[in-house]
Amino acid sequence: MLKQYHHIQVAVDGSKEAEMAFGKAVEVAKRNEAELEILHVVDTRAFQDVSSFDSAMVEQVSKEAQAKIEEYYKQAKDAGVKDVKYSIEFGSPKNIIAHEFPKKHNIDLIIIGATGLNAVERLLIGSITEYVTRTSSCDVLVIREPAAQKQDIEKNTKN
Template sequence: MGLRYHNILIAVDGSKEADWAFLKAIEIAKRNNAELSVVHVVDNRSLATLTPIDSTLYDQNQKFGDELLSNYKDRAEKNGVKVQTIIQQGSPKIAITKNIAPRIKADLIICGATGLNAVERLLIGSVSEHIVRSSPCDVLVIRTPKDAEEEN
């Protein structure tokens, strides 16, 4: 095992918190000479309640995820980090810890302290909280500087 990380998973959702976490993930990957897996989970579960289901919303969510990951991949490569991108549909809470992390043999998961889905966070807890509770490996939850200032 050792003290170095080899496979780092960074979960992104388009929020400024995830972007700040990505910047930290780049630095940690560089220090550890680790591969970075940038992961975006397209959560279309709420669209299933719409009748009739409008497939353009699914397409828009997928396109947003593809563009998001492409941008992050370019930024990681410009920083000299070996990177792969993973996009998957489903619940971010389940997909990240139960599916993606074991599949890529992640030894560190990095995520922002909060994300885009405030309603879900209020009702059933945040994605980052779930990752901490159910992760098969180390987890680093990143707070943005703005969050830190608000708490003091």
């Protein structure tokens, strides 16, 4: 028997794979008639490195995140997801995505992109995804870009 999900969380960050994860989350939420929680985490550790900390910078990042997440919300509603919510959180993406948000919102499925677009993003975002899949107390669905899957398959078949 297939598991029925009721509270689905999708983590979005503006990357191509996050877009794909969002699309999959909409499909799964519709199929399960589940609540969809769209989550964006502003990594506050990035601001700690700025020597002249400026609250205007945080405000700008927050405005951009708000505009993007409202777009996702509208897309999900337009696609037919009946129960959609969104949140912008501040702090450590790993901990918020894997533990804090799911616990607070009774999440039973996390959908997340596998990697970012370049080597640095892959290192940072990939480590977030790896952490979430390893430590989360609920199911995690990792979405990969088809081109990346093909490259990995080709690499593994040559070895």
